[in-house]
Amino acid sequence: MSETQAGIEPxxxxxxxxxxxxxxxxxxFWWVILLLTLLxxxxxxxxxxxxxxxxxxxxxTVTVEMINGGSTSNxxxxxxxxxxxxxxxxxxxxxxxxKSDLAIKSIPAVIRVSSIKGTNLLTITVTGAxxxxxxxxxxxxVRNLPRAVQYVVGQTKMTIIDESGIPEDSGKTTVVxxxxxxxxxxxxxxxxxxxxxxxxxxxxxxxxxxxxKLFNVPFLGNIPFSRKKSRKGEERAPVSILAGTAxxxxxxxxxTVRTRVERSLGDGKVLMVTSSLPGEGKSTMAANLAVALxxxxxxxxxxxxxxxxxSQQEFFELEGEFPGLEEVLRGRVPLKDxxxxxxxxxxxxxxxxxxxxxxxxxxxxxxxRDVMEKVLGELKGLADIVILDTPPSAMLMDASxxxxxxxxxxxxxxxxxxxxxxxxxxxxxxxxxGAMILGCVLNGGKQARSGRYGYGYGYGSRExx
Numbered sequence: 001m002s003e004t005q006a007g008i009e010p011x012x013x014x015x016x017x018x019x020x021x022x023x024x025x026x027x028x029f030w031w032v033i034l035l036l037t038l039l040x041x042x043x044x045x046x047x048x049x050x051x052x053x054x055x056x057x058x059x060x061t062v063t064v065e066m067i068n069g070g071s072t073s074n075x076x077x078x079x080x081x082x083x084x085x086x087x088x089x090x091x092x093x094x095x096x097x098x099k100s101d102l103a104i105k106s107i108p109a110v111i112r113v114s115s116i117k118g119t120n121l122l123t124i125t126v127t128g129a130x131x132x133x134x135x136x137x138x139x140x141x142v143r144n145l146p147r148a149v150q151y152v153v154g155q156t157k158m159t160i161i162d163e164s165g166i167p168e169d170s171g172k173t174t175v176v177x178x179x180x181x182x183x184x185x186x187x188x189x190x191x192x193x194x195x196x197x198x199x200x201x202x203x204x205x206x207x208x209x210x211x212x213k214l215f216n217v218p219f220l221g222n223i224p225f226s227r228k229k230s231r232k233g234e235e236r237a238p239v240s241i242l243a244g245t246a247x248x249x250x251x252x253x254x255x256t257v258r259t260r261v262e263r264s265l266g267d268g269k270v271l272m273v274t275s276s277l278p279g280e281g282k283s284t285m286a287a288n289l290a291v292a293l294x295x296x297x298x299x300x301x302x303x304x305x306x307x308x309x310x311s312q313q314e315f316f317e318l319e320g321e322f323p324g325l326e327e328v329l330r331g332r333v334p335l336k337d338x339x340x341x342x343x344x345x346x347x348x349x350x351x352x353x354x355x356x357x358x359x360x361x362x363x364x365x366x367x368x369r370d371v372m373e374k375v376l377g378e379l380k381g382l383a384d385i386v387i388l389d390t391p392p393s394a395m396l397m398d399a400s401x402x403x404x405x406x407x408x409x410x411x412x413x414x415x416x417x418x419x420x421x422x423x424x425x426x427x428x429x430x431x432x433x434g435a436m437i438l439g440c441v442l443n444g445g446k447q448a449r450s451g452r453y454g455y456g457y458g459y460g461s462r463e464x465x
Contacts, residue, residue, distance in 0.1 A: 017210060022199045024206065024416075029198070033191030037184050044183025048176045055171060056131040058138040060163035064120050067155040074120035077153050081122060081145075082115040088148050097144040102136055109137050113145075122158070135166045205423065206416045211442055214420060215427060218264065218439030220410065221257040223285070224249040225444045238315050239284055242291045242344050257285075257441055258292040261410060264438040268407025269380045271387050272435070276394040276426035280414035281443045283311045286389040289410070293385055294342075294351035301339065301383040303354040305390045305402060310356025312389060316342050324356040329371050335378050352383070376405055394418070394426030404434030411440045 026033075064078050088094040095107055109128030116123065124141055128134040146156050205211050212219050224247070239246045241254055265271060273286035283306075290302040304312040307326055318340055323333040339352040379386045388406065393399040403409070409430055413423060427437060 018199065018203075021203055021206075022195060025199055025202075026195060029195065033188060033195065036191040036194075037187035040187030040190070041180055041184035044186070045176065045180045048179035052172055052175060053129065054169040055127055055129060056134045056167040056169055057125055057127045058131070058134040058164050058167045059123060059125040060138055060142060060160050062122050062124065062142060062158045062160050064122055065157045065159075066153075067157055075118060077156065078115035078120055078122050079117075080153055081149050081156075082113050084149070084152055085113040094141070094144060094148040097148060098137060098140045101140045101144060107137060109134050111137065111141055121161075131167050131169075135164075138163070201419075203420050204416045204418060205413050205420060205442070208442055211413060211440055215423065215440065217411070217427070217437050218260075220260045220264070220439035220441050221253055222442045223253040223257070223281075223444065239288070240291075240315070241288050242316075242342075242349075246288070254288050254292050257410075258289060258296070261289065261408075261438060262293075265385070265408050269384065269386055270376060270406045270408075271385060271438075272390055272399065272402060272406040272409045273387060273412065274390045274393045274399045274409060274426075274430070275412040275414070276418040276423045277392050277414075278395070280392070280412050280417060282392075282412040283315065283389050285410070285412050285441060285443065286387050287312060287315045290351055290387050291342075291349070293387075294349045297350070298384040299350045299352075299382075300385050300387065301352045301354060301379050302387045302389065303379065304356035305388045305398065306356055307398070308391060308396075312353055313355040316353055318353065318355065322355045325354055325375075326356070328354070328375055329369075331371075335375060336382075339382075354379075372402070373405055392426065393429050394422050400429050400433040403430045406435060408438035409435045410438055412443050413440050414443045 064074055064081065066074060066077060085094075089111060098107060099105065108130065109126045112125045112127075114123050114125075115121070124138060124145075126134045126138040126141065128137065142158060142160060146158050149156060205214070208219060208222055239250060241251045246254075261271065273282050273289070275282040286302060290300045294300045302312060303325060304310045305325060307324075310324065313322060322340055323338045325338075327333040328335050328338045335354075339354055342349050342351040342353055376386065388402060390399040390402055393403075393411075411427060411430075418426075431437060
């Protein structure tokens, strides 16, 4: 079955949504970009200071005058000298004269000559690793250049009107500063690139709009973040509308989901509640939805179908040993004897819990057998609504085994937690196994990603869901 057939649209990158996701992650990981920026800046700065080789540039500005009434103007002469100067050096006409003048075997510097347009001025620059040598080569160049160019432009006279003297290295500050800027910029660019890659790889669902647009399934409600404060030394209580540990916004959200589930379920009786990953609050959702339906007068049975990590007995604070779903499926305990009625403050509710016991993976296969369908048939005869709390669909096969036996699935998505492709996989697995997705519930706001929401799950390091 393709994604389109499964009711899931292939994800398209929405620029505005993507930038919003990237900004959201930037608020959490800005320090990574800052660290990379500073790290590369320091690395480039250290490398430039260690490897830097100083250079010294000696320069002089000279005037050029023709002697004996040459036919070329002084202005044109400087331009001509500037154009032929590289040839004079490469052929040895000038370089040999300088080496002979200074009694050296080679010229340890770079000599450049340029004319100032519209004037009879030449600028001669000598750049080398030694300041004294650069200055001496400059002086020798000024002395020998007239003889070298006389065969090209005629006899000339060159007079120094300005010179640098013995140069100092003034380039280190510029080079080091430029290297530092390059390092800072490179670190920043790498940091931003990593942020973009991380955003693409970990895109989650944070808003109702994103949930509706991406998955093309009904939206059944947005459950706000809720957390009960506990006194020092006490364990955090589950978020429960029965125990009064949920805020008013949470209770209102549960009532909204209850109404929409009833409408979507129609004449159906079996509702599966699942999620993509552990830690999304689906067990808490199943328990509170069961309480809300019971308060409305419905006879509800909540079956804990997580044979690996059951949680509903703890949620309802049922003390003692209770037979679990597996005992019923294996015929060890009659179904009616395994059901436990929930009471609060001495008052019994029309809510019954079929707890679970922690078992190994080999016990899970029994969920997909005919006996499970038979037990579900009995449960439907005993209740108006049967709620199945199953493990996450994107990780384990348990939910898929039960998918075709239900009348509808309520899919819980924790805000900014599961990756979009993981949610797509979880929904697809259920639909390919015959499940009818009634809709999704967005659980919690931005704070929900802290892992302190709801009533935990036993997989990984996060609390139960």
